[in-house]
Amino acid sequence: MTDFKGYAVNDLVWAKMKGFSPWPGRISEPPAELRRIAVKKNIPVRCIFFFGSNNYAWIEETQIKPYQEFKEKLLSSCKSAGFKEAVQQIEEYISNPEKFQSLFVSEQANRPDPDVEFNKLREAANSESADEASVNNTSTPAALEAEAEEQQPTTPITAKKSAAKKKVRASLPIKLNAVKAASTTKARSIGNKAKAAIEIEATSPSPKRKRKLLLEPVDSPALNLDTFSPVRRNVPVSHLLNRPVTVARPATPEIDMSSVSNALQSRNIQASNLKFGFLGLGIMGCGIVKNLLNSGHSVVVWNRTATKCRKFQEAGAEVADTPSDVIEMTDVTFSCVSDPQVAKDLVFGNCGVMSANLVGKGYVEMTGVDPETSQDIAEQIISKGGRYLEAQIQGSKNQAEEGTLIILAAGERLLFEECQTCFEAISRNSFYLGDVGNATKMNLVLQMISGVTLAGIAEGLALADRAGLQQKDVLEVLELTSMSSEMLLQKGNAIIKGEFPTHQPLKHMQKDLKLALGMADGLEQSLPITAASNEVYKHAKRLGYGSHDASAVYVRARF
Numbered sequence: 001m002t003d004f005k006g007y008a009v010n011d012l013v014w015a016k017m018k019g020f021s022p023w024p025g026r027i028s029e030p031p032a033e034l035r036r037i038a039v040k041k042n043i044p045v046r047c048i049f050f051f052g053s054n055n056y057a058w059i060e061e062t063q064i065k066p067y068q069e070f071k072e073k074l075l076s077s078c079k080s081a082g083f084k085e086a087v088q089q090i091e092e093y094i095s096n097p098e099k100f101q102s103l104f105v106s107e108q109a110n111r112p113d114p115d116v117e118f119n120k121l122r123e124a125a126n127s128e129s130a131d132e133a134s135v136n137n138t139s140t141p142a143a144l145e146a147e148a149e150e151q152q153p154t155t156p157i158t159a160k161k162s163a164a165k166k167k168v169r170a171s172l173p174i175k176l177n178a179v180k181a182a183s184t185t186k187a188r189s190i191g192n193k194a195k196a197a198i199e200i201e202a203t204s205p206s207p208k209r210k211r212k213l214l215l216e217p218v219d220s221p222a223l224n225l226d227t228f229s230p231v232r233r234n235v236p237v238s239h240l241l242n243r244p245v246t247v248a249r250p251a252t253p254e255i256d257m258s259s260v261s262n263a264l265q266s267r268n269i270q271a272s273n274l275k276f277g278f279l280g281l282g283i284m285g286c287g288i289v290k291n292l293l294n295s296g297h298s299v300v301v302w303n304r305t306a307t308k309c310r311k312f313q314e315a316g317a318e319v320a321d322t323p324s325d326v327i328e329m330t331d332v333t334f335s336c337v338s339d340p341q342v343a344k345d346l347v348f349g350n351c352g353v354m355s356a357n358l359v360g361k362g363y364v365e366m367t368g369v370d371p372e373t374s375q376d377i378a379e380q381i382i383s384k385g386g387r388y389l390e391a392q393i394q395g396s397k398n399q400a401e402e403g404t405l406i407i408l409a410a411g412e413r414l415l416f417e418e419c420q421t422c423f424e425a426i427s428r429n430s431f432y433l434g435d436v437g438n439a440t441k442m443n444l445v446l447q448m449i450s451g452v453t454l455a456g457i458a459e460g461l462a463l464a465d466r467a468g469l470q471q472k473d474v475l476e477v478l479e480l481t482s483m484s485s486e487m488l489l490q491k492g493n494a495i496i497k498g499e500f501p502t503h504q505p506l507k508h509m510q511k512d513l514k515l516a517l518g519m520a521d522g523l524e525q526s527l528p529i530t531a532a533s534n535e536v537y538k539h540a541k542r543l544g545y546g547s548h549d550a551s552a553v554y555v556r557a558r559f
Contacts, residue, residue: 007046012067012090014074015048015059018348020376021078024067024090025050025059028104034058051093052086054103080372081522255286255401257315260294263403264425271296272421277326277333279346280367281308283502284393285336287400288366288426293317295425300329322351332362332419336393339511343367347377358386362415365390368447368508370515371437378411378436389415390436391423392443396503404428410439444519447512448530450487451550454509455533457488458554461495465558471496491551500548507546509553510537 007013007027014022030036030047037045037058045058065074067090075087093100278289281303292299293315300318301309302325309319320326323346326333333353337343343365347353353363363381365374365388378388389411399405407423407430409416416432423430433439464474475492478484494500513534520527536556545552 007061007064012094013048014065014067014070015046015050015057016063017057017059018344021083022065022070022074023050023052023078023083024086026090026093028056030058031056049104050086051089052082081524082372255290255311257290257293257311261291261402263428264291264294267295267424269295269421269424271298272418274298274331274418275300275329276422277302277320277330279303279323279326279333279335280337281305281312282336282338283397283505284366284395284400287397287402288334288336288393288405289317290315290401291403291425292422295421297422297425300326302326323353324351324356327353327356327358327361327363330361332364332415334364334366334391334422336366338367338508340367340369340373340515343369344373344377347380354380354384358384360385360387362387362389362412362418364388364415364419366393368392368443368512368515369440370444370518371440374440375436387412387415388436389419390439391419391430392439393427394443394446395427398503400426407431408433408439408442410434411436441519444512444516447509448516448527451509451513451537452529452533453488454491454550455536455553455557457492458495458536458551458557461492461554462558491549494549494551495554500545500552502547502549504550505547506537506550506552507541509550510534510541510546513537 009027009029011027013025013027015025016022025048028047028049034047034056044061046061046064047056048059048064049056275298276292277300278285278292279302281289281301285303286308289299289301289312293312299312299316300320301312302320302323303309306319309317313319318329320329335343335346335353337346345352358381363377363386365377369377369390374390378390381388389409392408393400393405394408395405403426405427407427409419409423409430410433413432416430420430433442461471461474464471471492475489475496478492479489490503513530517527517530517534520530537550537553540546540553540556543555545555
């Protein structure tokens, strides 16, 4: 029977989330917005406020330790800038708790529900509208009231009453407008576009206008209908109203396993005697595994959607049921999935990598992750006797299928050498950059440059179109300048066609920009242009273009 500590609110602790180092925190009352989680039998959970990041999470008591008791032991568990800031913050809290009270406002037990508050405001607006309707139940209410006042004898008292009535009548529309404005403001504050649209709907001039409002971000000036000047209203806005409905993403054609790329045919590759595993058969993974098989490597594959494995099984690959099975069946396993969270789920989740016998096994992380995630995975793999290498990939779907990617690797040098035949099959060059973290940093820098550049070409073509220029002429001239590149021409042509076939999903590009901003924040490096570009990608993703190619960022730039 586990002996639980029985922590109390305000106790200072070290709390560990799966996949992360122990972090300084405080036992807290859960804020209203923190959802409850399913509790495992006989294992209590505690709401933890994490210093540094200033957020909350539910943590099992088995993953919590007293702060002072384990302080010396755990101070060296992580060396990131964020961790050092969190430790400094908790020490400041110990010295002066009152200084941090503003951080814990959200823990108030009786905090009002924003939805309830919004409904109260809307009911108040409806009530005011009903009162106004009951008073003004004739076609000319002002004339009737004026007539009634004229029939009454004029005295100082009746004169005062008449003036008071006129004052109330004059203020009534102002009160109604104030209630409507308050309702809209409240809707914005809780981030609910649908509720904001409900309040605006009554004043929207047309169905097209209503549709435009629903597509605008909640902080858009378009929601404040009263702020438009008369001059602005007279400007033709047909091009703004005809915003596109999200188009269906072009179907990604199934990979042709029978063909061998020209690049692979030109190389004389002697396949390694090792057995390799591959986790993830997405846009990049399919091309990589195809080239591994075509170059004679022995491969075991796994994918969350098992049907994707069928073509590779027919081409000679073995199929495993779980990630842990892949580890058990192979010498070296590659992982190439969508984002850092999925990468951690493969390692730490049910039937994941950590549940297998890792002694002597190699693990190569090809997912685009941040340095901290890569370091966390490396520590856990190595702690169980495994070996770790991060191998970040630069390139698109076409380059993965052609075998012309660029590999950026860091970690164990011997494992890098053992993977050389694989890297020769899938890339035109591979670089070893030293310690774990260096490859992920390099990849984020390159992705940041790529994302900002693509946002620039999208805005340029949008401006050219608005100025009456032919977009294809812009690309033809661009191709003759020193700015010409394969990426700009490929993405520019996709923009002109308006089809956006997926070579690199827009949501993945936005993810990399976000990770680059996170890395810069930890290093106190300002990235204003990247931050602005990230917002453009985020907006395009909200419009439904996350699974389209990154060139679909043009939709946001144009409209």
